[in-house]
Amino acid sequence: MLVGKSITIxxxxxxxxxxxxxxxxxxxxxxxxxxxxxxxxxxxxxxxxKVQYIGGLNVFISFEDSEMAVAILEDxxxxxxxxxxxxxxxxxxxGKRMSWLKVQGIPLQFLTNEVIDAIGGMFGKVVHKAxxxxxxxxxxxEYVGVLVGEGKxxxxxxxxxxxxxxxxx
Numbered sequence: 001m002l003v004g005k006s007i008t009i010x011x012x013x014x015x016x017x018x019x020x021x022x023x024x025x026x027x028x029x030x031x032x033x034x035x036x037x038x039x040x041x042x043x044x045x046x047x048x049x050k051v052q053y054i055g056g057l058n059v060f061i062s063f064e065d066s067e068m069a070v071a072i073l074e075d076x077x078x079x080x081x082x083x084x085x086x087x088x089x090x091x092x093x094x095g096k097r098m099s100w101l102k103v104q105g106i107p108l109q110f111l112t113n114e115v116i117d118a119i120g121g122m123f124g125k126v127v128h129k130a131x132x133x134x135x136x137x138x139x140x141x142e143y144v145g146v147l148v149g150e151g152k153x154x155x156x157x158x159x160x161x162x163x164x165x166x167x168x169x
Contacts, residue, residue: 104141120144
C-alpha cells in the first residue's frame with residue numbers, strides 16, 4: 001500500500017480526447033527499436049501520423065483519421081511484433097519507466113556482459129544490455145538499461161557469490 005502525500009484525480013478526466021479512436025500506444029521491443037521509431041514509422045506510413053515518446057519503451061502515435069490508426073494496429077498484429085510488441089487504441093498505459101543502472105564494483109575475474117545483465121535483471125526487464133569490451137579504458141562501471149516500476153531511484157546492492165566468497169556490487 002502506498003502511503004504519504006496523494007492527489008485524487010477526477011474519474012471523468014479525459015486527456016487527448018480529440019484523439020480517441022485516432023491514436024495508439026506502442027511498446028517498442030527494445031531500446032534500438034525505440035531509437036529508430038521515427039525512421040521505422042516513416043517507412044510504414046510516410047507523413048501519415050505523429051510519433052511522441054511517453055516514457056519507458058512507449059510511444060504515442062496519432063493519426064488524422066481512425067481508419068489509419070486501425071490499419072496500422074492491424075499491420076502491427078500481422079507483423080508478429082517486428083517493430084513493437086504491444087499496441088492499443090484508447091487503453092490507459094500505466095507503465096514502467098526506463099532506468100539506466102550504473103553497475104560498479106564487479107571484480108575483474110567475472111566482469112562480463114552476462115553478469116552485468118544478470119544484475120540489471122534483478123531490478124527489472126533488461127531492455128538495453130551491457131556492452132562491456134576488453135578494449136574499454138574504464139572497467140570500473142558499466143550501464144545497463146532496465147524497465148522498472150514506478151517509484152524511487154534505484155540504489156541498491158547485489159551480492160555476487162563466487163567460489164565460496166561474497167562480493168557486494
